[in-house]
Amino acid sequence: MTRILVSAGEPSGDAHAARVVAALKQSHPALTIEGVGGPLMEAAGVELIAGIGQLGAVGLVEALRTLPVHWQLLKRLKRRLAAGRYDAVLVVDYPGFHLRLAAAARSADVPVLYYIAPQAWAWGGWRLRSLRERVRALAVILPFEEPYFRARDIPATFVGHPLLDGPAAPSREEARRTLGLDADRPVLAVCPGSRAVEVNRLLPTFRAAVRRLRHQVPGLEAVLLDAAGAVGEDVPECSRWRGASATLFAAADAGLCKSGTTTLEAALAGMPMVVAYRMHPATFAIARRAVRVPDIALVNLVAGRRVVPELVQRAATDAALARAARPLLERDGAEATQQRAAFAAIRTAMGAPGAARRVAELVRELAA
Numbered sequence: 001m002t003r004i005l006v007s008a009g010e011p012s013g014d015a016h017a018a019r020v021v022a023a024l025k026q027s028h029p030a031l032t033i034e035g036v037g038g039p040l041m042e043a044a045g046v047e048l049i050a051g052i053g054q055l056g057a058v059g060l061v062e063a064l065r066t067l068p069v070h071w072q073l074l075k076r077l078k079r080r081l082a083a084g085r086y087d088a089v090l091v092v093d094y095p096g097f098h099l100r101l102a103a104a105a106r107s108a109d110v111p112v113l114y115y116i117a118p119q120a121w122a123w124g125g126w127r128l129r130s131l132r133e134r135v136r137a138l139a140v141i142l143p144f145e146e147p148y149f150r151a152r153d154i155p156a157t158f159v160g161h162p163l164l165d166g167p168a169a170p171s172r173e174e175a176r177r178t179l180g181l182d183a184d185r186p187v188l189a190v191c192p193g194s195r196a197v198e199v200n201r202l203l204p205t206f207r208a209a210v211r212r213l214r215h216q217v218p219g220l221e222a223v224l225l226d227a228a229g230a231v232g233e234d235v236p237e238c239s240r241w242r243g244a245s246a247t248l249f250a251a252a253d254a255g256l257c258k259s260g261t262t263t264l265e266a267a268l269a270g271m272p273m274v275v276a277y278r279m280h281p282a283t284f285a286i287a288r289r290a291v292r293v294p295d296i297a298l299v300n301l302v303a304g305r306r307v308v309p310e311l312v313q314r315a316a317t318d319a320a321l322a323r324a325a326r327p328l329l330e331r332d333g334a335e336a337t338q339q340r341a342a343f344a345a346i347r348t349a350m351g352a353p354g355a356a357r358r359v360a361e362l363v364r365e366l367a368a
Helices: 011-027 039-044 060-082 095-107 127-134 145-150 172-179 196-216 245-251 261-268 281-290 298-303 318-329 334-349 355-367
Strands: 003-008 032-037 047-051 088-092 112-115 137-140 156-158 187-191 221-225 239-241 254-258 273-277 310-312
Touching: 003 011, 003 060, 003 095, 011 032, 011 039, 011 088, 011 112, 011 355, 032 039, 032 060, 047 060, 060 095, 088 095, 088 355, 095 112, 095 127, 112 355, 137 145, 137 355, 145 156, 172 245, 187 196, 187 245, 187 261, 196 221, 196 254, 196 273, 196 318, 221 245, 245 261, 254 261, 254 318, 261 273, 261 298, 261 334, 273 298, 273 318, 298 334, 310 318, 318 334
Parallel strands: 003 032, 003 088, 032 047, 088 112, 112 137, 137 156, 187 221, 187 254, 221 239, 254 273, 273 310
Antiparallel strands: none
């Protein structure tokens, strides 16, 4: 009986891995799949060895606090690999832990597929050697990643972005009805992130920017995206939306967004945006010396040029955010129109739907 180990270290990985598991189960129901993950993986049919719990951490400094938990889990998985329990391993994102797990798999002669590869093209180039030595193949989700890794002798396949597998965004009118928003009022989406540490660093500034914009844009409605429940405080400047982010993005005229996958999701929905990010000062000092790309927003990296404004660390002030967002709230204005035109090209570059099915096929090939 074929056995596969699947590992995801945080909620986003849990969601991506769950789709791959569902595709595997659909085509090969007899597969035995064990893993580290969350409720979505378990619902898809994974026998959980451990839950993701407190594994996830953002930043080099913050991750130090979770090291003991990671080491204990890694020891458990090493024992299972050494016992010959698995025919293949699928790891999803989360490189600090998963490259160590890949080393253990290689020692046990178990092939590893890495889905959503480390961003060595941005920073972390030191990981290239580890990937080359420990991983059989990469399944990458950004179009420029396949040629980058192949040029460095690391087998990689562009499978398309998993965001394309989600449901189609509703129309602007339908989305506004769902959120209970007036059809004609200007709407600003406020998206500070899905992790408490991100929210704590960005939300106060986002709130101050909303207050500034309210003085400049008559009738402005601000809606806070809190789909993951990471915002524990009252936010009187905004109404709160805990549903699908795509619905809010379809309803909004513009957004204040944390850097990350959110920017791609907003682009797919056609929502103009300003991107901001803050991190621990020590983490930022390290990152500033290591980062090798000119932009931080994925939407800009996929476009190959800066199509949305980026405000990072001390530059991410409420005044600067309001100044950048103000023209984007003019739906037919030049800046908003230019962003939406760029987003159409980005959607084409991100490939076709079916990423999970393609990854499942690669896993089966490794396990055969």
